[in-house]
Amino acid sequence: MKHEEIQASISARLDGEAPLLADDIVAAHLTACPECRDFFQRATALQGALKQPSPTPDLTAQILAQAGPAWRRGPGTRLVIAALARIGLLVHAIFFIIWGVQLLIGSQPDAAVRIAVACALVYGAWRPAILAGLLPFLGSWAMFSTGLEMRNIFLGQANIAALVFLFSSAICAGLAWWFRDYRQDSSWLNANLATT
């Protein structure tokens, strides 16, 4: 039995894909192989860490730290997408605040909306599950802005950067929400380990 096959099966199982080997074969190998057991524990710990992040001020550093091992591990693509989407939300939030403050200086009422969206995106980066509530808002705002900008596009006065920004915000929110719960239940292996 090759260690690579066992570890690929563990990764596939955790990613919700069909594993190469049956669970009982993997579990039997894990009881005898410290190397693969260590791999399994690191893989599940990594998923658990991202599933339930604790609130800290430096959210970006925390997300990056969690994503780091996944880059090297290879199969954790969903983990990486989820982390990048959440970092994307934070970056968009910063630009929304800058945008809002610029409008505020010009005493434009739209400033409040930008700053409110920035707060929602930061909260969404922390707890992606709440983004479901934000998606209709961001999505319809982007859609209606596009409609309103159509006339300006013909006149050559469209704020293309703002439109692209709205859409990329919506895409980040969508990805972060979609991959919020990518983690498969890994109790199957723990249960197998306990009984063998």
Ligand SMILES: [Zn+2]
């Ligand atoms: Zn092994």
